[in-house]
Every structure is written in structure tokens, then in C-alpha cells.
Amino acid sequence: MKTIFFKNKPVISCAKSVGGPKESEGAIGEFIDVKLKDDTLGEKTFEKAERQILYTALSECINSSGKPESDIDAVLAGDLLDQIISATFATRNFKTGYFGLYNACATFTEAMILGSVLIDGGYMNNVICATSSHFSSAERQYRYPLELGCTRPPQSQWTVTGAGACMLSRKGKGPKTSCATVGRIVDYGVTDVNNMGAAMAAAACDTLVTHFKETGFSPSDYDLIISGDLGTLGSRILKDLTWEKGFDIEDQHVDCGEMVYNINEKEYQGGSGAGCSSMTFCSYFYKRLKEKKFKKILLMTTGALLSSVSAQQGESIPGIAHAVAVEC
Amino acid sequence: MKTIFFKNKPVISCAKSVGGPKESEGAIGEFIDVKLKDDTLGEKTFEKAERQILYTALSECINSSGKPESDIDAVLAGDLLDQIISATFATRNFKTGYFGLYNACATFTEAMILGSVLIDGGYMNNVICATSSHFSSAERQYRYPLELGCTRPPQSQWTVTGAGACMLSRKGKGPKTSCATVGRIVDYGVTDVNNMGAAMAAAACDTLVTHFKETGFSPSDYDLIISGDLGTLGSRILKDLTWEKGFDIEDQHVDCGEMVYNINEKEYQGGSGAGCSSMTFCSYFYKRLKEKKFKKILLMTTGALLSSVSAQQGESIPGIAHAVAVEC
Numbered sequence: 162m163k164t165i166f167f168k169n170k171p172v173i174s175c176a177k178s179v180g181g182p183k184e185s186e187g188a189i190g191e192f193i194d195v196k197l198k199d200d201t202l203g204e205k206t207f208e209k210a211e212r213q214i215l216y217t218a219l220s221e222c223i224n225s226s227g228k229p230e231s232d233i234d235a236v237l238a239g240d241l242l243d244q245i246i247s248a249t250f251a252t253r254n255f256k257t258g259y260f261g262l263y264n265a266c267a268t269f270t271e272a273m274i275l276g277s278v279l280i281d282g283g284y285m286n287n288v289i290c291a292t293s294s295h296f297s298s299a300e301r302q303y304r305y306p307l308e309l310g311c312t313r314p315p316q317s318q319w320t321v322t323g324a325g326a327c328m329l330s331r332k333g334k335g336p337k338t339s340c341a342t343v344g345r346i347v348d349y350g351v352t353d354v355n356n357m358g359a360a361m362a363a364a365a366c367d368t369l370v371t372h373f374k375e376t377g378f379s380p381s382d383y384d385l386i387i388s389g390d391l392g393t394l395g396s397r398i399l400k401d402l403t404w405e406k407g408f409d410i411e412d413q414h415v416d417c418g419e420m421v422y423n424i425n426e427k428e429y430q431g432g433s434g435a436g437c438s439s440m441t442f443c444s445y446f447y448k449r450l451k452e453k454k455f456k457k458i459l460l461m462t463t464g465a466l467l468s469s470v471s472a473q474q475g476e477s478i479p480g481i482a483h484a485v486a487v488e489c
Numbered sequence: 490m491k492t493i494f495f496k497n498k499p500v501i502s503c504a505k506s507v508g509g510p511k512e513s514e515g516a517i518g519e520f521i522d523v524k525l526k527d528d529t530l531g532e533k534t535f536e537k538a539e540r541q542i543l544y545t546a547l548s549e550c551i552n553s554s555g556k557p558e559s560d561i562d563a564v565l566a567g568d569l570l571d572q573i574i575s576a577t578f579a580t581r582n583f584k585t586g587y588f589g590l591y592n593a594c595a596t597f598t599e600a601m602i603l604g605s606v607l608i609d610g611g612y613m614n615n616v617i618c619a620t621s622s623h624f625s626s627a628e629r630q631y632r633y634p635l636e637l638g639c640t641r642p643p644q645s646q647w648t649v650t651g652a653g654a655c656m657l658s659r660k661g662k663g664p665k666t667s668c669a670t671v672g673r674i675v676d677y678g679v680t681d682v683n684n685m686g687a688a689m690a691a692a693a694c695d696t697l698v699t700h701f702k703e704t705g706f707s708p709s710d711y712d713l714i715i716s717g718d719l720g721t722l723g724s725r726i727l728k729d730l731t732w733e734k735g736f737d738i739e740d741q742h743v744d745c746g747e748m749v750y751n752i753n754e755k756e757y758q759g760g761s762g763a764g765c766s767s768m769t770f771c772s773y774f775y776k777r778l779k780e781k782k783f784k785k786i787l788l789m790t791t792g793a794l795l796s797s798v799s800a801q802q803g804e805s806i807p808g809i810a811h812a813v814a815v816e817c
Contacts, residue, residue, distance in 0.1 A: 165612040243571040244796035258671035261591040282610030284493040343586035468572035
């Protein structure tokens with residue numbers, strides 16, 4: 162069984178999001194809590210800027226919870242940079258416990274699953290789940306130096322500059338996590354490092370179909386089925402693949418990557434990055450859930466588990482997706 | 490509270506270790522399950538070799554458990570390479586769920602804590618915790634190209650080529666995890682990337698003192714207090730720091746890094762790497778626990794959370810340590 166149920170339904174007691182200038186002007190910009198005007202935050206490097214973005218999300222989350230820092234038992238966090246330095250250096254400022262996680266852009270729900278288990282099982286009282294990404298730090302690590310000004314192919318996505326942090330608590334008010342399906346690694350042999358959506362779609366389909374089969378739920382049991390950052394092309398592949406397996410998610414499916422920017426921009430397939438899903442969930446979706454505009458959603462973030470070394474050594478791109486059901 | 494107790498005491502139902510040629514000839518070599526004669530395993534790159542080592546540990550662990558792969562709910566794994574590609578590509582061969590973790594050389598006990606929570610809380614029946622490292626893949630990623638033949642300073646450690654994988658189960662026989670203390674990030678401002686022991690010792694002290702204070706245990710409640718890979722210098726710093734805080738661990742303390750090699754070799758301070766503690770625990774300590782030669786130990790792996798980018802951008806090295814009590 163890959164699906165686990167949370168009997169005590171951990172509460173998402175607060176959530177805060179930070180977005181870069183481009184993200185703040187995008188389709189969900191008005192819901193973002195901290196809108197940046199400068200994506201360097203005055204720092205000398207993009208890596209230092211990214212950790213400031215994540216630190217801001219963590220701080221805002223703790224502040225808005227009304228709890229002292231000493232009440233927060235652990236931070237579960239990750240990002241896309243080598244050795245997840247954004248998560249580490251952002252969390253270094255706090256005295257909480259720290260679990261560093263890495264499942265690429267699927268890290269946010271990985272954190273929510275493990276965080277929910279820690280809360281639901283009574284091991285901890287409050288934990289924070291958080292991820293970040295930055296267009297400029299990711300682009301130069303995974304692809305080309307920014308100064309080269311390389312042309313982006315039409316199947317590419319635009320890494321979101323942003324972060325999201327949410328607190329899971331034993332007590333309090335807010336939307337709750339009710340169950341989760343843990344993803345497995347699925348590799349369909351995609352080798353194009355500019356085509357993350359195609360690399361991740363098969364894993365997303367696997368997790369989604371497993372979720373429906375193990376829970377007995379159908380797509381219509383959810384108001385929304387939200388994938389992390391498949392983008393436009395990847396979303397289409399996901400819908401086709403799940404339809405072939407007997408589940409039609411056309412009416413419920415949305416993708417954080419597809420909705421984060423205005424469609425007339427140059428990011429082609431939409432947004433991506435570990436911060437794409439966390440920023441979108443912690444802004445638009447969390448606020449809509451609190452308003453009860455959505456009653457039950459399935460958040461499934463998706464990760465492409467490559468590195469620049471694995472790609473250069475001729476490896477294909479393994480994908481993974483973890484799903485968490487949230488209801489109010 | 491950073492310490493959590495496992496009421497149902499998850500069983501470490503099996504454990505398997507793989508060691509490189511140098512490790513197999515070391516002080517605990519006779520306890521290693523799979524002794525390699527060639528650290529490339531016939532692969533073209535050291536990165537591909539490392540994932541084969543981890544894959545071997547995972548396979549051996551599953552085979553020795555007597556359980557079909559379908560009974561394994563998840564693998565919790567990590568390694569030192571960018572985007573933890575060893576863990577990802579090794580786990581890609583299995584259909585289990587996957588949680589990718591990164592806390593550098595503290596990843597093994599990070600996995601054991603989260604794995605124990607998944608088992609103890611009744612969310613899963615069997616999970617595998619595993620980590621790996623490889624001297625040649627780590628050295629060229631973190632420091633210099635191997636071909637340069639750089640002189641190693643006396644405070645340096647030798648990254649272990651090896652892996653360890655252990656299975657945590659709800660049912661079965663074997664040593665059990667009884668409680669754990671989650672580490673927080675501690676940074677004392679060490680910037681020497683060749684002096685990992687000093688960078689990690691303060692974090693190890695913090696976790697250990699927290700453990701004693703929160704549990705009420707004293708050092709003599711354990712047969713052994715095992716740090717992950719502080720090496721000789723780092724171990725001395727840890728013992729001094731904890732003594733200053735009122736806890737004398739001199740009689741119980743051993744360090745996986747200090748004991749993994751014969752002392753007449755050129756690795757100066759001893760071994761390090763995410764595979765150092767897992768290989769040592771899954772070979773020597775696990776076998777001794779099964780023989781009841783040790784009745785209660787505290788395994789505390791230690792991680793230096795730097796990246797080559799963070800070091801080059803002038804950052805100090807944050808440390809972390811997670812501790813798990815194992816008893817038979």
C-alpha cells in the first residue's frame with residue numbers, strides 16, 4: 162500500500178508565500194503574501210537571494226502562527242540547489258529541528274506527507290513544510306550560464322522565483338490533510354532536460370491511479386486535482402495517460418505551473434521549480450480552502466530527479482510524484 | 490521537544506553493508522557483507538559505480554529479509570552527490586515508494602527517525618533506510634579533480650566508498666529503535682572545507698546534550714554512543730564540548746569515521762561520507778547487537794551541510810546531527 166490515512170487530520174494552521182516580480186504580476190499574483198520588486202533582494206548572488214526568499218516564507222509563517230519559535234518542533238524543507246543549500250541556510254536562522262528533503266519539485270508534498278505523519282502520530286505538535294526555487298540560480302545550475310542568453314526551446318518551463326511555507330499542527334483551525342499517496346520512481350526514458358513535463362507525467366499518472374485504486378475515490382470526489390509543475394504539455398500527457406487507465410480527470414485537473422503566469426508571456430509551458438507548487442498552494446489554494454471555495458483537493462507535486470552530472474553521463478530523467486489530500 | 494519515543498519499537502529486521510576495497514581491508518572489514526575488489530564495479534564513471542554500490546546494499550537487504558519487494562512500502566535514502574542521484578538511480582530499480590533525503594552525512598539517522606515514525610505510527614509495515622558515498626565521486630565534486638593529485642591536509646578525512654541499508658519493520662526479530670532526538674542546525678563559523686570534524690562537532694554536542702536533558706538518560710545508560718564521522722579531531726572536540734556541558738562520554742564514545750580504517754593509513758582523521766555510518770552500522774554494530782554483545786546504543790550521525798557553491802561564496806559550514814537509540 163502506498164496510501165496512508167491520517168486519523169487525526171493534521172491542521173494546516175497557517176501558510177505564507179513569497180513571489181518574485183514576474184510571479185507577483187502573474188495570474189495568482191494578488192494572492193501572494195510577500196511580493197518582491199527585486200529578485201536579488203540586494204544580495205550579491207542568486208543563491209543567497211533564494212535562501213532569503215525561503216527565510217522570508219519561514220519567518221512569515223512562524224509570525225502569522227502567533228506561536229513562539231520554541232513551539233515549532235521541526236522544519237521539513239528542500240530546494241533544487243546542490244546539497245539543498247537554500248533550505249539549510251534559511252533554516253539555520255531557527256532553533257527548530259531540521260529534516261532536509263530532496264525529491265526535486267515533488268519535495269513540497271514529500272514534506273507534507275512526512276510532516277503529517279509526525280503530527281498525526283503524536284510525535285510533534287507543530288512542523289513547517291517549505292520549499293523554494295529561483296529562476297536564476299536554477300537556470301545556471303541545471304542548464305547554461307545566464308550571460309550566454311541561450312534560446313529556450315518551446316517545450317521548456319520557467320523556474321518560479323518564489324517560496325511557500327505552511328505549518329502543520331495538532332491543534333488549531335484550517336484545512337486538514339486527510340490522506341496521502343507516496344510516489345515511486347517512474348522513468349519512461351525521456352532524456353531532454355528541457356522537457357520536464359514529459360519526464361514527470363508518467364510518474365504523476367502512476368501516483369494518481371494508485372491513489373484512486375487504493376482509496377476507492379474517483380476524480381469527482383475532489384473539487385480539484387492539482388499537479389505541481391507539469392506545465393501545459395506535461396498536463397496534457399497526464400490527462401491522456403490517466404484517461405487510458407480509466408480515470409478521466411479533465412474536469413478537476415489544474416497545474417500550478419500552468420496557472421502561475423499570464424499566458425501571454427515567454428515561459429512557454431508555464432512555471433516549474435520546487436517553489437512553484439509551494440508558492441501556489443500557500444497563496445491561492447490555501448486562501449480559497451480557508452474561504453471554503455474548495456472543499457477537498459488533491460495536491461500532487463511532481464519532480465524530475467536528474468542532475469547535471471546524470472544528464473551529461475547520458476542518463477534519462479526519473480520522475481516522482483507525491484499526492485496529499487487536503488479538505489476543509 | 491526534539492526527542493520522540495517509539496511506543497511500538499520498530500524492529501531493524503535486517504541490514505546489509507557494501508564496502509570498497511580499502512574499507513574491506515579496514516578494521517571492521519570482516520563484518521562487511523559485500524566486499525568489493527574494484528571500486529568502479531566495471532562502470533565508466535564513479536557516479537555510476539556509487540549507485541551500483543547502493544543498489545547492491547538495497548537488493549541484499551531485500552533478499553535477506555525473505556520478503557517480496559511488494560512488501561516493502563518505501564525506501565528512505567540519500568547520498569552526497571548533487572540532487573542525490575545515487576539514491577534516486579539505485580531506488581529507480583524498485584517499485585517501492587521513495588522519500589529522498591539530504592542531511593549530508595547525517596542522512597542515515599534522518600532516514601531511521603522518519604522510517605521509525607512511519608513504522609511506529611502504523612502507517613507502513615516495512616521501510617528501508619539507506620545511504621551511500623564514494624571516495625572518488627565525492628572528492629571530485631566537493632574538492633579537486635582527482636587527476637590533480639592534490640595534497641591532503643592533516644585535518645582531512647577520507648570519504649568512505651560504501652553503503653548500508655537496513656529494514657525497519659512492524660513485526661520480526663532484531664534490535665529495535667526506541668527513541669530519537671532530531672537535530673537542529675548549528676554553525677560555529679568553521680570555513681575550512683577540509684575540516685569537517687570541527688564543523689560538525691558543535692552540532693553533535695547540541696543533539697547529545699538535548700538528548701540527555703530531554704530523556705533524563707546519562708551516558709552510562711548506553712553501552713556505546715556512536716558518532717557518524719567526526720574523525721579523530723572532531724571526536725576529541727565533541728568529547729570536550731559535552732564534558733563542558735556536564736556530560737562525560739569518554740567511556741562510551743566511538744566514532745564510525747575513526748574506526749573504519751586501520752590507523753596506519755593515509756586518511757589522517759579517519760573516514761567520512763554518508764556511507765561511513767550506514768556501512769559501519771549495518772555491518773559491525775548490527776551484527777554485535779544481534780549477538781547481544783551490545784544491549785543499548787545511541788547512533789548519532791553527523792552532517793556538514795555545505796555545497797561547493799556555498800563554500801565558494803564565502804559561507805561557513807552548518808552542521809547537524811540526528812540521534813537514534815537502538816536496543817536489543
